[in-house]
Amino acid sequence: MTRRQRTLLFVTFLVTGIGAATILALRAFDENLLYFISPSEVAEGKAPAGRAFRLGGMVEKGSVEHAEHRLRTRFVITDFAHRVTVQYDGILPDLFREGQGIIARGRLDRNGVFVAEEVLAKHDENYMPPEVAGSLKQAERDGGAKP
Amino acid sequence: MLDFLHRMASPPHFYRLAGRLLPWLSAITALLFLSGLWGALFTSPPDYQQGESVRIIYVHVPAAWMSLFAYVVMAVAGAIGLVWRIRLADAVAAASAPVGAGFTFLALVTGSLWGKPMWGTWWVWDARLTSELLLLFLYLGYIGLRAAIEDRRNAARASAILALVGVVNIPIIHFSVEWWNTLHQGATVFRSGGPAIDPSMLLPLLLMALAFNFYYFVVLLLRVRTELLLEERRTNWVREVLS
Numbered sequence: 440m441t442r443r444q445r446t447l448l449f450v451t452f453l454v455t456g457i458g459a460a461t462i463l464a465l466r467a468f469d470e471n472l473l474y475f476i477s478p479s480e481v482a483e484g485k486a487p488a489g490r491a492f493r494l495g496g497m498v499e500k501g502s503v504e505h506a507e508h509r510l511r512t513r514f515v516i517t518d519f520a521h522r523v524t525v526q527y528d529g530i531l532p533d534l535f536r537e538g539q540g541i542i543a544r545g546r547l548d549r550n551g552v553f554v555a556e557e558v559l560a561k562h563d564e565n566y567m568p569p570e571v572a573g574s575l576k577q578a579e580r581d582g583g584a585k586p
Numbered sequence: 587m588l589d590f591l592h593r594m595a596s597p598p599h600f601y602r603l604a605g606r607l608l609p610w611l612s613a614i615t616a617l618l619f620l621s622g623l624w625g626a627l628f629t630s631p632p633d634y635q636q637g638e639s640v641r642i643i644y645v646h647v648p649a650a651w652m653s654l655f656a657y658v659v660m661a662v663a664g665a666i667g668l669v670w671r672i673r674l675a676d677a678v679a680a681a682s683a684p685v686g687a688g689f690t691f692l693a694l695v696t697g698s699l700w701g702k703p704m705w706g707t708w709w710v711w712d713a714r715l716t717s718e719l720l721l722l723f724l725y726l727g728y729i730g731l732r733a734a735i736e737d738r739r740n741a742a743r744a745s746a747i748l749a750l751v752g753v754v755n756i757p758i759i760h761f762s763v764e765w766w767n768t769l770h771q772g773a774t775v776f777r778s779g780g781p782a783i784d785p786s787m788l789l790p791l792l793l794m795a796l797a798f799n800f801y802y803f804v805v806l807l808l809r810v811r812t813e814l815l816l817e818e819r820r821t822n823w824v825r826e827v828l829s
Contacts, residue, residue, distance in 0.1 A: 446668055450668060450669060453750055457750075465765075475769075533703055533704065534704055558706065559706045559707055559710070559769060562704055564774040564777070567633065567784040571784055573634075
């Protein structure tokens with residue numbers, strides 16, 4: 440074997456070896472790499488009891504209630520299978536609206552209400568001008584299928 | 587064929603070739619930046635949800651793409667230098683690192699500036715953001731390692747191995763948004779089912795991406811030329827060039 444082939448072999452082993460080790464390590468840490476959990480996982484009892492965690496899902500349409508004279512908001516986060524009621528005292532991000540994906544950090548209280556300390560808006564991968572979004576909505580209202 | 591490649595990769599030949607290409611590449615880069623920025627700032631519409639803030643995309647996304655691209659160039663060139671001992675490859679690897687680090691920094695900063703108004707936070711430790719930050723540290727480690735070893739050959743070898751170890755991070759960055767729940771949204775352009783962005787926004791985005799790409803090659807060639815002069819400073823051709 441020449442020196443060149445030895446080095447080539449070394450490079451191949453290095454890259455595949457590190458790759459395999461990383462895959463195994465990431466699999467072992469899988470749970471910890473999840474930035475948030477869904478309402479269904481909360482329903483399955485996967486939420487850490489008494490500890491803060493992040494809950495992610497859609498803000499249910501028509502569920503947002505603003506308290507009078509104070510900065511308290513109550514709304515429902517859903518993944519269309521299960522729902523969790525969230526209560527938050529603070530300023531919501533610009534993208535927060537009904538039907539929007541959001542991530543809230545906080546903990547469950549005794550009544551199963553999620554008391555959030557922080558609410559982040561998740562935005563999706565779609566970008567379009569307002570007119571296009573408007574005509575899409577119009578088409579939906581007219582009962583036509585989405586183009 | 588191999589003979590041809592060898593002649594192309596000879597430092598004096600490459601030095602002259604790069605010198606001839608550079609004015610053309612610079613002109614194309616300038617044109618691409620002008621048309622891309624014009625599209626990004628004036629002709630493209632605001633987003634239906636994000637409004638005018640969406641324009642950060644025209645810097646953020648090309649910078650993030652190029653941060654990955656520059657790393658792959660650096661690692662592949664490092665491997666070629668390691669196996670075939672081609673001086674030009676070592677010079678390319680060394681030249682790519684600072685440019686890539688710059689793109690990574692730009693992607694992180696613009697992402698942070700975008701995150702505050704849209705998500706409501708400057709920074710979160712989700713898989714995408716964390717792996718991109720790791721990329722910046724890999725670049726910085728590479729530059730540091732290279733500078734720390736006196737002997738040029740040893741420096742090239744050690745840093746090439748570091749670059750190859752770090753390659754594993756590249757697919758992690760790209761797929762992080764699919765493999766795990768992240769605050770960062772999924773891919774918009776490189777996804778199954780075609781780009782999820784309106785053509786009026788996609789065109790300036792691609793123009794800017796192309797501009798970043800050409801800019802990268804211009805800076806890369808400039809740096810490679812300097813690397814070659816430094817490395818071969820005791821040879822006749824350098825003396826001729828500099829006289």
